[in-house]
Amino acid sequence: MVGEGSDADARVALTAFREEFYRCLQARSDAVFELADALLCAGGAVRSLVELSLTPEHRRGHGALYDAINCGRMDIARLRRSLADLTVPRDRDGAIVLAVDVSPWLRPDARTSAHRAFCHVYGRGKNAAQLIPGWPYSFVAALEPGRTSPAAVLDARRLHPDDDDTTVTAAQVREVVVRLREAGQHRDGDPDILLIFDAGYELARLAFVLTDLPVLVLGRMRSDRVLCFPAPPPGRTGRPPRHGREFRFADPATWPQPASTTGTVTDRYDTATASVWNRLHPKITHRGVWADHPGPPPIVAGTVLRLEVEHLPGNRHPDPVWLWCSDPDVVLAEDVDRLWQMFLRRFDLEHTFRLFKQTLGWTSPKIRSPEAADRWTWLVLVAHTQLRLARPLAEDLRRPWEKPAPPHRLSPARVRRGFPRIHRARGSPVGAPKPSRPGPGRPPGSKNTRPAPLTTWANATELTPRNWSVSRRQGRVAPGNLTPGLPQHRA
Known part of the structure; x- marks a missing residue:
């Protein structure tokens, strides 16, 4: 009886969190939510962003996937x-x-x-x-x-x-x-x-x-x-x-x-x-x-x-x-x-x-803007939270060389193997995609008139690479001597 009660509580908590996450999305809501589901239900480790559009849970095209990352909006304060x-x-x-x-x-x-x-x-x-x-x-x-x-x-x-x-x-x-x-x-x-x-x-x-x-x-x-x-x-x-x-x-x-x-x-x-x-x-x-x-x-x-x-x-x-x-x-x-x-x-x-980077592919996408990187980071964080909430509901789909895990003590990677079944049972608040045709794109032979500008390390033009020193930890830039051997980028 205790296990059944805990499983019921886990179902309620997982469903409530998924619905709250959908309400936190302010733009491209359906595409962002399906991208998170594709991240959870992908068969193996995420190596590239576009491959997530091939999962059955992502019912929209790869263009909608990139649009969700680059133009989507979410209420981070409410999500916190x-x-x-x-x-x-x-x-x-x-x-x-x-x-x-x-x-x-x-x-x-x-x-x-x-x-x-x-x-x-x-x-x-x-x-x-x-x-x-x-x-x-x-x-x-x-x-x-x-x-x-x-x-x-x-x-x-x-x-x-x-x-x-x-x-x-x-x-x-x-x-x-x-x-x-x-x-x-x-x-x-x-x-x-x-x-x-x-x-x-x-x-x-x-x-x-x-x-x-x-x-x-x-x-x-x-x-x-x-x-x-x-x-x-x-x-x-x-x-x-x-x-x-x-x-x-x-x-x-x-x-x-x-x-x-x-x-x-x-x-x-x-x-x-x-x-x-x-x-x-x-x-x-x-x-x-x-x-x-x-x-x-x-x-x-x-x-x-x-x-x-x-x-x-x-x-x-x-x-x-x-x-x-x-x-x-x-x-x-x-x-x-x-x-x-x-x-x-x-x-x-x-x-x-390690799970974020090697399994969920947190650092795999080649994203240009830091704002898009923030959105993808929070998508990975939301996916990890759903794996934690679904741990009592997951089956131990272990490999032949892996040891059995105690009940309700599965690792997030093992929970992810059985998440497609949990996803089908929980459903999704996302509506069905509407049929559409792709846009014409850039006309043949035309050139890109708005190339991305090159940036410096700290976006500060008054500093030169020779007069920078870097702190040992997260990379705070301060005047001093630059550590030798670092690659130099043009301003």
Whole structure:
């Protein structure tokens, strides 16, 4: 009876979300909605955009498909609210866990595409990372415990070349948390929402800006960071000190006795040891995101966790992981284990990016305008949400070499294999296409009188490529020296 009830709830939730998504479409509604269905019901991985017009679910021609991408309109604000109204996964303690990360849509050869930025891409070898122009997108997703757990993506936003990563991320996270509270997903008295970030974010700035929200910031720090303990009592003369003794991650001689140490036996890493030091803060100066801060820089204290495991899969050398939490008084062993275990769950978002790119074909289309790229990104996000809602309804159509999955724990790729049957049972609010004839097109022998203009990296003609430097993460452009080896584009 429990399974039947959950299946009925899943049918209602999936149908309601599909109808709400159709109401969010403002122009080319039928073509955009059928394009999303074609993306869900395609037999294999999406390699090109035009091949989706050959699926039975897409009843219009390939011209309508491109028209939907280039000229369609959707109410993104309403679509974001509809995602917040859905059931949000929680951890074992009933808390909402949100992971934030950036994934790039690489467009190195799109010389006529605007608003491209330098995207940091990791290579397989040592020191093989490089910077490639493209469109970086910031995603916010809710995590759930357990393996093969698809992340519930709640928001996506394209970063502009001149955006500050920390400022944009803080505004994006604030909007997501406010929408969750307005939808009743989080109320006063509930556990704080845990925000998980990877290295590269200014964690102290995020914790300071979001201090008025019921959130807890957790993120990874580089192994060469230097933090400070609280300042000692002021002396009789001189100015009172602002910082105490230094805590260098790379120098064990500066580590005092940990406030607590926990050891947990896992089936993947053997024994995981976590050491905790409380009330550590970074030295903040009036630079970068703190340049416009009025008055003296604040003291943002937190807890440092050092996680070390015996071995990693593949017999790789296990380097310790340094984490920083905005709660300065984490001591209990269950709280420490929950923090580092939920941080490891952040990698579910990486698997979601892999599904977006390799299966749903997020970065496969050669789209020119960034506005069309935003529409296609939200179509992929809507398709992934429908796969998550249809998970209790899908059959396990596994390959002979794949292992059986527990009930209602199928991966999104397996759910997609059986989605055509679910689609036929759910129906579609789209009307039947009207018969028409194709237009005459461009007359033979005529030339294109409106060629697309070439664009610079940041659409700023006052900057020259020699005077640009690129930040390590999402590609924010600033004056400095250009990293050698990058391709140069004409203005």
